[in-house]
Amino acid sequence: MRDTIRFLKGGQVVELSNVGPSETLLDYLRLRRMETGTKEGCGEGDCGACTVALGRLQGGRIVYQPVNSCIQLLGMIDGAELVTVEDLIEDKRLHPVQRAMVDLHGSQCGFCTPGFIMTLFTLYHAEGEHKSRKTVTEWLAGNLCRCTGYRPIIDAALEACFEAADDAFTWRSKQTRESLQMLADSRDVFLGDSNKFFSSPATLDGLAALFGQHPDATLVSGATDVGLWITKQLRDLKKMIWLGRIEGLDRVEESPSGVLIGATATYQATESAMNALSPNLAELWRRIGSKQVRASGTVGGNIANGSPIGDTPPALIALGTTLELHSAEGSRALPLEDFFIDYGKQDRRPGEFVTGLFVPRLSANQAFRCYKISKRFDQDISSVMGAFRFTVAPDATIIEARVAYGGMAGTPKRAFETEAALVGVSLEDPSTWGTAMQSLLSDFTPLTDMRASSEYRMETARALLAKALMEVSGTAPEDIRVLARREAGHDRAA
Template sequence: MRETIRFLRNGSVVEVRDLRPTDTVLDYLRLTLRRTGTKEGCAEGDCGACTVAVGRVVDGEMVYQPVNSCIQLLGQLDGAELVIVEDLAQDGRLHRVQQAMADLHGSQCGFCTPGFIMSLFTLYHAKGQSRSRKAVTEWLAGNLCRCTGYRPIVEAALNSCFDEADDAFSWRAKDTIAQLGQLDDKRDVLIGNGDGFFASPASLEGLTAIYAQHPDATLVAGATDVGLWITKHLMELPKVIWLGRIEGLDRVEESPAGLLIGAGATYQACEAAISRLSPDLGALWTRIGSKQVRASGTVGGNIANGSPIGDTPPALIALGATLELQSREGDRTLPLEDFFIDYGRQDIGAGEFVTGFFVPRPKPDQVFRCYKISKRFDQDISAVMGAFLLTVVDNRISEARIAFGGMAATPKRAKTAEKALTGASLADPSTWNEALKGLHADYTPMSDMRASSAYRLETARALLVKALMEASGTDPAQLRLRGPDPDFASESMEAAE
């Protein structure tokens, strides 16, 4: 068992032995190394001022991802390469993205500039990106400029980021890959003792053993949620087990039946496969957090933490996903919808952990739609998240699976509305009215800073109408809802349009 973490920086191995479980990369840089180019802004992974680049070997090539260092645990760097803004200039010459930012006046007050530089550095090294404003703005969605200087920043990106990488990092890529291979020793890591530790098992067997001994430990995958427990809630987490080195936990396996995703797979790693499973899921994925969040955060963590406003569970529940769990007592599977018991409570025992989930592929006679409603398009928490799987035979709905997030204490199916939709005709909107009424029986949403209860209910009805209209293939302007309560349904149709 190893008692240190090891990572690369500037071509050299850095070994850290004195490590507290909740030490962040940002605090290590600013307080220990006194490298203050990396800034602390929001301390919750929203503003991007703290962005650094983390490099790992993917399919035999170096891949650099932007990471929010304020919520990334220092221990998560084990086996990776760390690149910070001070590392980019070589022999007195600015890196190409730095020079472009200077030449095109992309820096104003300068506070956000290091974060933008590091995000652009990862774009500079990304493969297969098209030179377009859309590509740049999507890549920079997790970096905020308070001086509203986005135009020159985008111009700097267009000017510098889309030619073949030609810098010190690309020149020594082969050596870096070899060095990272040597660091990957497949040994379990444990820094600390029984009262407090940072652990990083290298196998499921190692995780099972240490978690059985310490079921009170906090499991961490990407830390995009747990990091906020540390920085915002000031929680003490004496025992932390990081899952990022466990072989096979990051699997993404496609089959004709569906998609198997390991609990350690990041949003970024499974985005392409998710998009092939469903274009709607692919569109949803691009609105979950930012590039930085998707590079670190995992779908398994989004599920395991049990948030009622998590973006992925409603969509996966509607598709009929099943969850895999493991403990020293053995393995088990259960429908994802049964995992959520109540607010903050999940069907998971002491020493038991999520290993992955399976998402069935929609069948040819099924229509799947999902929609996220939030105040901002990018990087915002859902007010309402709705997902719909409709099985259609002869233009009639033979089965419906509807799930919402943000409407109850847990992600929850709309059983009354589902039953009311069975037998409804897509060609006759008047047959949809009972399902719209049924949502009132299925949910009693709360009011909070994101939305009122009334807004949530009306939005849920509108999203159901939107899904039905899209499934019908009819121009919304031509639909006129008729039935026992036409005013009720018409309002929902207008909101959906």
């Protein structure tokens, strides 16, 4: 048992024993260390002004990820190298990304700038990223700037981030790797007492035992949702169990039958496996949250807390995903759709926790499509999310359909009537599609809220089904996705 957390900053090991269960990394930086370079813009992980970089060993290499420090718990940086904007200047010289931002006029009011710098720092150190505007905007989607209009920041990124990294962090990387290896232990971490604690078990059994003793504890994985309970709802979370150090729980295993995703695997970590399942899924993954959110947030966490605004569940449900749960009593598995009972209510028993998901691969006669509709393309929550898996006979008749939507009910939900109506539909004959479209009316009664009206949701749900049928059948002669067109570089008519 270890009763401290330890991390690396500025080449030094920092060891803390007084860490509150809900203390955020941003508060630690600004209020305890008086390092005010990192800013608070929104306190909910949506603006990126508080971005810092966390370096961790992956396959013997240090990988730097941007995270939103406002919703990252301090205890969660255990074992990592923490890099903030204060750490970048070496020998009074600006870091290459800082230099490029100055030279190309990438700051105006400057408040968002340290956050941008830190995201750019992680891109500077990323390996294998293709030098393109698309790569840059994908990395920057989680950093809002209200002054510049982004063009100079994108230019600065293109200028500075795609050369071989050559900064103080690369110069001392051997030493950093050694320090990180030294910090990586397999002891359970527990700070506090049985009434108020931050803990981080190292094994699944340790977790089951601790959660069994404290079924009222909060399980936290990436904290991209739990963080908001703290900063916005001011919930007094006294017992915090972080899952991030449990060995093997972050596994992503690809097999011929499908992909096994451990509960603490981040969106980021599952990206390539999702890409292999379907390019549509890869596109969806890229539009979930931001780089910062995908670096911290986990697929398992998104499901476990039953957030009604998750974009992954409809797609995973349509693919026939099963969920694994575990407790001191044992394990069980259930179809993902059955986990979501009602708004804010899941089929999770006291002391039980999500351990993983299994997403089956598509068979040769199956087609999958999913669509996310939101006011803004990047880092927005969908107003309507539609996912479709059609199993098609050689004569182009649909023999089985799985259809799931988000934004159409209090939970991600399958459209059973529509699925039934799709059976027997001919992909080659659009005149047979009408009944299925009508069936959506009996499957759903969507609500009106700040994201969309009930009417728009219903119309769009039908349009997405039509789009899926058009795309799968090839009846649409053109590329009928506005975003895909843009990204394919077809955006100029002349």
